[in-house]
Structures are given as C-alpha cells and as structure tokens.
Amino acid sequence: MEILLDIVVPVFGIVGLGYGAVRLGWFSAEATKGLSRFVFNFAIPALLFRTMATTELPEVIAWGYLISYYGGGYLVWILASLIGRFGFRQTGAEPALAGMTAAFSNTVLLGVPLVLTTFGEAATLPLFLIIACHSWQLLSVVTVQAEIGLGARNEMRHLPVNVLKSLTSNPIILALLGGVLFNLVGFELPKIADTLTETLGRAALPCAVFAMGASIAGYRVMGAIGPASTGVMLKLVAHPLFVWLLATHVFTVDPLWRDVAVILAALPVGVNVYLMAERYQSGIAPAATAILISTGLSFATVTGVLALLQVR
Numbered sequence: 001m002e003i004l005l006d007i008v009v010p011v012f013g014i015v016g017l018g019y020g021a022v023r024l025g026w027f028s029a030e031a032t033k034g035l036s037r038f039v040f041n042f043a044i045p046a047l048l049f050r051t052m053a054t055t056e057l058p059e060v061i062a063w064g065y066l067i068s069y070y071g072g073g074y075l076v077w078i079l080a081s082l083i084g085r086f087g088f089r090q091t092g093a094e095p096a097l098a099g100m101t102a103a104f105s106n107t108v109l110l111g112v113p114l115v116l117t118t119f120g121e122a123a124t125l126p127l128f129l130i131i132a133c134h135s136w137q138l139l140s141v142v143t144v145q146a147e148i149g150l151g152a153r154n155e156m157r158h159l160p161v162n163v164l165k166s167l168t169s170n171p172i173i174l175a176l177l178g179g180v181l182f183n184l185v186g187f188e189l190p191k192i193a194d195t196l197t198e199t200l201g202r203a204a205l206p207c208a209v210f211a212m213g214a215s216i217a218g219y220r221v222m223g224a225i226g227p228a229s230t231g232v233m234l235k236l237v238a239h240p241l242f243v244w245l246l247a248t249h250v251f252t253v254d255p256l257w258r259d260v261a262v263i264l265a266a267l268p269v270g271v272n273v274y275l276m277a278e279r280y281q282s283g284i285a286p287a288a289t290a291i292l293i294s295t296g297l298s299f300a301t302v303t304g305v306l307a308l309l310q311v312r
Contacts, residue, residue: 007306011114011209012299018213032214039208044108045175047201048131051124052179053189062129064251069130069261070137072242073103076234081145088227090283096145097276097283100138101231101290103239105267107134108172109212113205114267114302115260118311126257130264132176135272146280215271216295219288228289231269235294236301240266259309266305268294 021027077099084090084098105111107130115127168174182189189197243265247258269291277287 015213018210022217043204049175050197068247093146093282102234222285224286227286268298
C-alpha cells in the first residue's frame, strides 16, 4: 500500500489527468504538442544537463549493467520477432516492429519521473546511462531489420549518416553529452546556469507525465489484439524478468542499479514504436493497440515489480 500511495498513484494519477483532459476536450491537440516540445526541448534537457554536470561519474563504464538491460531487451526483441513471423505470419517490416514493441520502453516521459520519484537523486546516473543509449540504438536496429524485411538496401546504406543526424539534433542526447563534458573538464556550474537549469528541471517531471497521458489520448485500439497482446506480455513481464535474471545471476550489478534497470524494462511501450510503424506504413494497428493496453496495465505491473524488488 505504501508503494501505491507514495510512488505509483502520484505518477500514474498525472498520466490519467493528462489523458482525461484531452478526452474531455479541456486540453487540445495543439496544447499537447506544445507541452511535449517544452518537455523534450527544454525541461528534460535542462534536468539532464544539470544532473550530469554535477554528478560524480564512475571511473569505469558499468558494462554489466548496460548488457543486462539491453541484453534482456534484445532477447525479447528476438522472441517477439520470431513469434510475429512464424506465429502471426507477419511479413515485411512487421516482425521488426513486433520486436521493437517488446523492447522499447517509455523511458523519458514515464521512466524519468517514475525512477526519480522512487529512488531520488541516487538513481540519476544509472537512469541517464540507459537513456543516453536507448533511442538511437533501438531505432537503428529496427531500421536495419525492417529494411532487410522489405528487401530495401538504400535506407541501410544511409543509416550511419541518419543516426549521426539524429544524435546531433536530439536535445536530450546533446544535454547528456554536454553535461558529461562539462563534468569531465572540471568546471563548476555557474550559479545563474545552476538556478536556471534547476528551475526548468523541476518542471520536467510533472509536465512529462502529463504530456504522456495527453499524448496517448490520441491513440485508439485499432484491432490486431493477438499480436498486440503478445507484445504487451513480453514488454511488461518478460523484459523485466530477463533484465533481472541477467543483472542478478549473470553479472554483478549494484542492487540500486539493477532495480533501476528492471523498472525501466517494466515500463509500457514507447510511442516511438507507433511513429516507426507510421514511417513504414506497417504494423500500425498492433503498435497503437499495444501502446494503449501496456500503458493501462503498467499501473498494476509496475506496482508488482516495485513490490517484488522490495522498494521502500
């Protein structure tokens, strides 16, 4: 009950407010886009930059931690792709999108608020290490797999350039890299910059969660219940289970870092899955349906994961 009252209800309650505000007509689609842009372009980058600029960085890269998270993610990705291809007879880019559905978490809009609410500043470094590698890596993989499935090679030939463009134009990645570089050089954050980024950062968590709820209000259950439900089960159950097994029994991962990785893996499907489905005009129905179903169910599954991890 304490987990529900202190962590889950406040975060998911704001998700519900955002969702309800849009569905009731109190918050327009244009307002949702504006709030999302504020979150992605200003609030979250300010939070990330200040955090990375002032956090004590580890002397060595935590490879066991990163492999546990992404290893678990790619295991469910492969499993989902195989089920999609041979179980649901998917073709073209569809198996790639099925894999992405099982492995791509909503790390920014929901992951940042949930993890920081749960663990506080102690979780900032492991959280942002995952975020720094998340989108560009998984988007690259789905692009390669989708293009192979479609038999198109042109996109793959331009993939390195496209990934570089994506990295250099992403405010979140730039903020992370800028904060790390500022930290490594040894500069102290000027007071005016510290105050500005701290103020913007305080707006990041509630605005991000509200924006998530407002954004998913624009999606509809579009059918494809079988493939969507399979992706949701792999995302909410298998993904965090695989990450926990790797972080506990294969690698020696600090308990706090392990818990951060498991919670991030237990998050619902990220909206980028739908955007990639739209890009390829393939697997749109299961992507939209999986986002809605996983977001609704994640209230219960995240609560269960927090209880199993004995988070207090």
